[in-house]
Amino acid sequence: MTGHLPHGHVPGLYELRVEGHLDDHWVEWFEHLELTRGSDGTTALRGPVADQAALHSLLNKVRDLGMVLISVRMLGSSASPPGDP
Numbered sequence: 001m002t003g004h005l006p007h008g009h010v011p012g013l014y015e016l017r018v019e020g021h022l023d024d025h026w027v028e029w030f031e032h033l034e035l036t037r038g039s040d041g042t043t044a045l046r047g048p049v050a051d052q053a054a055l056h057s058l059l060n061k062v063r064d065l066g067m068v069l070i071s072v073r074m075l076g077s078s079a080s081p082p083g084d085p
Contacts, residue, residue, distance in 0.1 A: 019068035
């Protein structure tokens with residue numbers, strides 16, 4: 001593995017879930033990911049992430065803000081039709 005992205009790489013759709021409810025003003029800070037506040041007291045941040053470097057940048061922001069990261073899931077590629085991971 002060389003660390004290079006394959007030719008034709010498309011962004012992945014990801015969901016990061018954190019403890020607590022985030023206010024809408026965090027959307028810009030988290031690169032315009034969609035924020036969904038759950039009834040369980042968590043917030044899901046969902047959307048396309050360009051590559052692994054961008055994913056690590058998001059994870060660093062969660063860490064730097066002292067948020068509790070609950071989960072990270074790849075939902076599929078942004079080129080996949082909805083519901084088709």
